[in-house]
Amino acid sequence: MQPAVVDTESYTVSRTLRIEASRERVWAALTRDDLISQWFGTSASLPDLTPGGLGTFGFEGYGEFPVRVEEVDEPVAFAFTWGTRDEPLRADNSTLVRFTLVEDGAATVLSVVESGFGLLSRDPLAAMRDNRQGWTDELDELVAFLEGSA
């Protein structure tokens, strides 16, 4: 795993991880509803995998968050915007998540950048804390999933 890269000026978060699997398999994990829900939230519905396609990510106990597909370049890049519960997606209530997949032999180097925190209309720090509450619960499920499949 790469060292943490955090840019407090532009409010972006970047991470990279090498995965011993083909880009096709990583792509499936990123875009298939039944697989997304195993690493993000508790349910996922992305019925329209084209730019502009609308969907939702569900977080049990927190409801559903709107998602808009922004970029679909299989199996190279995938990006979506996800917003705030019970609100239509706007620039000031959402962040952009962009994945890039780079082939490395039989493996895939997966990078993710989440950006847009600086555009949030609420205090970015408070907004991140609010988001984080959901993510903390989500992590518990993630741990359960990882341990269950170990």
Added chain:
Amino acid sequence: MSDTLVPVFAALADDTRWAVLQELGRSEQSASALATRFPVTRQAIAKHLAVLADAGLVEPVRVGREVRYRALGARLSQTAQALESIGAEWDQRLVAIKRIAEAPHRPTA
């Protein structure tokens, strides 16, 4: 200002404490969990946590019957800390994606 920061610098002057704080910046953890990550006893970890807490760098959080500690970004950089937390969550998600993609048989829905 320099007066109030003295305990912070003192708390951070120790390599193990600095490493413990970084670890807590990634995720909330109990003293027992931290003790498995460092070559020191749980008691030593508890002392380090007390120093960090006195300096306002960490705070205890009760989770069920467990007491976990979380890093307090306010003393260093609240925004950086929040972004670190989000980054730590992405680390976890990427690990989950890796697990899914590398699984010999894809998990069923």
